Amino acid sequence: MKKVYLVLIVIASLFQSCKNDDCGECFTPPQGFIFELVNTETGENIFTNDTYDPEDIAIVNTINDTEREFQFIAENQIDLIQISKVGWETEIVNLEVKVGEDTVFNLYVNAERTTDDCCSFTKYNEIEIRNAEFELxxxxxxxxxxxxxN
Known part of the structure; x- marks a missing residue:
């Protein structure tokens, strides 16, 4: 009988130690990446002026050859590519952004999912845009x- 009480006390103390009332719900999703592709010479959006077709966009993580989800946002003559599924977990990605056969740029991200003061968030250790000039x-x-x- 003593063993049963001891097991119950241990289980109860485990549940007590897992409960932390000081922490409420605190979750911050990772920030997404939004890109506008513009002609270097004219400054025009290359989707808006029909140079490229959004149907031809492909985004692949070259580290493991997997396709990555993205959204094409077409509103009020502003055409953007949004990549929002980076940083939900600790990961390193090297995304190749292609339109048709053309590699437009690569996005390298070293993301670390972490917790501080009960809050979960993504820390970007490194973000690089490679093989293209850009402005943020x-x-x-x-x-x-x-x-x-050209």
Whole structure:
């Protein structure tokens, strides 16, 4: 009988130690990446001016050759590519963004999912845009990728 009480006390103390009332619900999803592809010479969006077709976009993680989800946002003559599934877990990705046969740029991200003061969030250790010139609009968070069509 003593063993049963001892087991019950151990189980009860385990449940007590798991309960932490100081932490409420605190979760911050990772920030997505938004890109606008523009002609280097004219500054025009290359989807808006029909240079490229959004149906031809492909995004592949070259580290493991898997396709990555993205959304094409077409509103009010502003055509953007949004990649929002990076950083939900600790990971390193090297995304090749292609339109048709053309590799437009590569996005390298080293993301670490972490917890601090009971809150879960993503820390980006490194973000690099490779093989293209770009500008980051700090107000909107949109990366403007400059595409040389010559």
């Amino acid at each position: 609009d700090s107000q909107t968070g949109v990366y403007k990728i400059l595409v040389d069509l």
